[in-house]
Amino acid sequence: MKRALGLVLVMALVAGFTASATAQDASNVSDSLDTLRSQLLDAQAKEAELETRQQQLDEALKPENIERSLAGIGSTKPEELRESRRRQLTIERDGVRAQLKLVATSRERLESVIRTAEAQAYQQSVLNQTLAGKPSWSFGWVVGIAAAVVEILGIVTLVVLAVRRARRT
DSSP: OHHHHHHHHHHHHHHHHHHHHHHHHHHHHHHHHHHHHHHHHHHHHHHHHHHHHHHHHHEEEHHHHHHHHHHTTSSSSSHHHHHHHHHHHHHHHHHHHHHHHHHHHHHHHHHHHHHHHHHHHHHHHHHHHHHHGGGGGGGHHHHHHHHHHHHHHHHHHHHHHHHHHHHOO
């Protein structure tokens, strides 16, 4: 008897959770899409910033620009100064290139995830429209009717078990 009552309660809870989960899925997908798009904009801005810095460093690495940047500095060893400046700029440029690769990879992954999430959102909206287009037999109604039938069967089972137990005693 306890088993039958537990089964009835579990079935009723499952039916209720299923109906509310469908509504929550649509809002969760929308929220996650907004977050992903925001992250994509950040990644694109960072990528543009790094590309600009890389172009600046490439320009600064030209021999005439290194020479120009050290023009006001007097030294007995100008070749060493130029070489030091070139090494410094090269190290910085290589670091920017590495960051740029990471940001580009991150941006590509975000774009892929956004495409997937948009496809899921589209499928969810089509499903919701399909279910909403049938007002007399929408998903909520079907779940509600199924839950009611299960509850009635559970109550009938409990009554039958109680009657049998009463007859035995």
